[in-house]
Amino acid sequence: MTTTVSRDQESGARRSSLAPNYAPLPVTLTWASGAWVRDVEGRAYLDMLAGYSALNFGHRHPALLEAARAQLERITLSSRAFGHDLLEPFADALATLAAPALRGTPLVLPMNTGAEAVETAVKAARKWGYDVKGVAPEQATIVVADGNFHGRTTTIVSFSTDHEARDGFGPFTPGFRVVPYGDADAVRAAIDETTVAVLLEPIQGEQGVVVPPAGYWPAVRAICDEADVLLVADEIQSGLGRTGTTFACQLWDVQPDLMTLGKALGGGIVPVSAVVGRSDVLEVLTPGTHGSTFGGNPLACAVGLAVVELLATGDPQARARTLGEHLHSRLATLTGAGLIARSRGVGLWAGIDVDPALMTGRELCERLLAHGVLAKDTHGSTIRLAPPLTIDRQDLDLALDRLGQSLC
Missing domain, CATH: 3.40.640.10 (Type I PLP-dependent aspartate aminotransferase-like (Major domain))
Known part of the structure; x- marks a missing residue:
């Protein structure tokens, strides 16, 4: 009788019971509040994806x-x-x-x-x-x-x-x-x-x-x-x-x-x-x-x-307008500095195109992860930013600072 050994068994890695229809970034989250999440090792990350807008009001909004x-x-x-x-x-x-x-x-x-x-x-x-x-x-x-x-x-x-x-x-x-x-x-x-x-x-x-x-x-x-x-x-x-x-x-x-x-x-x-x-x-x-x-x-x-x-109340919409203007202004600065090819969007929502000769969108998201920011790539060298509408301006700036660092 022939026994089939999986690659995971050969490498000693744990074999997942999940169907492989996702290729997530290498992070395992265990706690979240507002715009911040933590992984199983206690590292903190700014969530700039917000569940593809499912978390417009942040993680665990009190109300x-x-x-x-x-x-x-x-x-x-x-x-x-x-x-x-x-x-x-x-x-x-x-x-x-x-x-x-x-x-x-x-x-x-x-x-x-x-x-x-x-x-x-x-x-x-x-x-x-x-x-x-x-x-x-x-x-x-x-x-x-x-x-x-x-x-x-x-x-x-x-x-x-x-x-x-x-x-x-x-x-x-x-x-x-x-x-x-x-x-x-x-x-x-x-x-x-x-x-x-x-x-x-x-x-x-x-x-x-x-x-x-x-x-x-x-x-x-x-x-x-x-x-x-x-x-x-x-x-x-x-x-x-x-x-x-x-x-x-x-x-x-x-x-x-x-x-x-x-x-x-x-x-x-x-x-x-x-x-x-x-x-x-x-x-x-x-x-x-x-x-x-x-x-x-x-x-x-x-x-x-x-x-x-x-x-x-209109408050989330107003925050998205005000912080969105700031977001797109800062992205324009990164574009002007040649760090990104182009950006577009409205409110607290942006698509960012990176020069494919520099890196893919996935590679940029991995760099952002190393800098404590969660984002998601789509279609080659494009990533999306969609932070919670409740994000503080200081945290938004921190995420954008780390975006700049990840592009260098």
Whole structure:
């Protein structure tokens, strides 16, 4: 009998029981508060990723922890087979927060993850197209942009242009038309009588915090109006204060018909997502057509309600604007000194391109890790910065000082 020995066994390393779908930086975290985390060896790091915006309010925000603790003592899950006493208050509060940014009187459909929210929006748009617009059965199409990131379900990767996320997972879901991001004329050309929606990120996060031209979103809104097509904004990374506005679409005074929310809506404590938008669209999802066992559960609603209450003050958005101006000013200085090739972004959100002849984005993140800063690379020599909106200016400067040191 032949015995197979793994490389880990040969080297004496512990064999992981985890599937290898991530390649994390070599750090194991054990404690966090605000913008700071510590590893198992007691080393401290500034978190400049904030869970891809899931930690907009920092680690273990006191108000969010208190909401979770109080709810843990009462009820955590009922399923949507029954009501509970926080479901309507959460929906009311989120609808009120989102109303200025949306067309019509909004309804809220709670889910769990961002990908589930996008799947829900796709289903709602298709059913609206068949039931209301009159698109022929099984013919609905949705226009999306290249460079998009809306999640990793089979349907969503069907219209991804990221080969790493897509290759090997077919056959793919039909019904999507991919056009260049930032090109409103391409959106117009892709729309026909089968089109039910245009689904876009206001700012493309995974692509490297790519901000579209100033006239892009207003032009797409006008095109959708002309064609009687829904405009769906994926605000999962960009929304809830990150850009200095409650929702990124407000940067251009554009009101989508539907928004997908997630990440920060759970306060870094539990997964919470939602589709928020026009009542006449979400009302097509009648009992039995869509659902989720955990969507809108009492614990999620308690935390989500506390998140909405923080945003209702306007303070997180104001901090993102003020500190964001400082962030981008300092990045411009590093660009002027030739340390980085270019940077872009808005609010407390930045994409940084390094000269690929100098290092990859992964190598820069490893250097930052050695200097006590956590960041994440994306697409070659690009890294993203998205610190908690609660970060102190001194800590932000410390992180940027260490970025400069890592580039030398």
